[in-house]
Amino acid sequence: MKFKLVCAAVAATLSLSIAGCSSTTEGGVVGGQRRQLLLVSSEQLDQMATQAYSQLRAQASQKGVLNTDPAMTQRVRAIASRIEPQTRVFRADAPNWKWEVNVINSNELNAFCMPGGKIAFYSGLIRQLNLTDDEIAVVMGHEIAHALREHSREQVSQAIAAQSVIGVGAALLGLGEGSANLAGTAYEALLATRFSRVDEAEADRIGLELTARAGYDPRAGISIWQKMMNANKGGRPPEFLSTHPAEANRIQQIQSLLPAVMPLYDQAHRDR
Numbered sequence: 001m002k003f004k005l006v007c008a009a010v011a012a013t014l015s016l017s018i019a020g021c022s023s024t025t026e027g028g029v030v031g032g033q034r035r036q037l038l039l040v041s042s043e044q045l046d047q048m049a050t051q052a053y054s055q056l057r058a059q060a061s062q063k064g065v066l067n068t069d070p071a072m073t074q075r076v077r078a079i080a081s082r083i084e085p086q087t088r089v090f091r092a093d094a095p096n097w098k099w100e101v102n103v104i105n106s107n108e109l110n111a112f113c114m115p116g117g118k119i120a121f122y123s124g125l126i127r128q129l130n131l132t133d134d135e136i137a138v139v140m141g142h143e144i145a146h147a148l149r150e151h152s153r154e155q156v157s158q159a160i161a162a163q164s165v166i167g168v169g170a171a172l173l174g175l176g177e178g179s180a181n182l183a184g185t186a187y188e189a190l191l192a193t194r195f196s197r198v199d200e201a202e203a204d205r206i207g208l209e210l211t212a213r214a215g216y217d218p219r220a221g222i223s224i225w226q227k228m229m230n231a232n233k234g235g236r237p238p239e240f241l242s243t244h245p246a247e248a249n250r251i252q253q254i255q256s257l258l259p260a261v262m263p264l265y266d267q268a269h270r271d272r
Helices: 002-019 042-062 072-088 122-130 133-148 151-173 177-213 220-232 248-271
Strands: 098-104 111-114 118-120
Touching: 002 098, 042 098, 042 111, 072 098, 072 122, 072 133, 072 177, 111 122, 111 133, 118 122, 118 133, 133 177, 177 220, 177 248, 220 248
Parallel strands: 098 118
Antiparallel strands: 111 118
């Protein structure tokens, strides 16, 4: 009887999950329309990201590591200014986001774009890997793609759905809170491993198209990941790859996409 009740609870939660499924982006030439579980609003995540980014920026400023290299800051912002308008291909609202780009002076090999277009590049990524403008554009396009696809919002939604199923099931089976939490931890770890690969593959595809449309050479996607893999050979992977080690199949995917995105790059050059 309890097993039937648990099944009913799971089915009800899954019905709610299905109702919350949609795609945050259009497809472009590379495809970006996978349906996503979205149980929280974009506004909630954007507000959280804005607060977190403001705190990060304030802390970096207090430490004297915010935009300390004017030339590098200008360089990164110039690349961003060319990529940001191209986001309309995937999301009509994205060019109107409150974009912000800052460079943090640190040896970390890291970069990110928070929900709503809050971008940070760490100087170590550019200096230690000696990145070209094309390679910076590939990294930036990749990070912006995470924001366009709202992967953070999706991960939060997955956690909510998983916890709902586990909590209801544990209560009906008479399990203690500790058992439910243990099951939740294991399930969330499984989800993170599974979906991180999907997220990264999507970010690679969409980011490559953004790079090409902005007039940066998408073939730099091959060289940047080769540099990342070489940096990873030293032991601890760069923060940029800490949960998603670069693999040969990642470069193979980029190579397979070049026939689709190179015409966009060529057209951007003609337009410029």
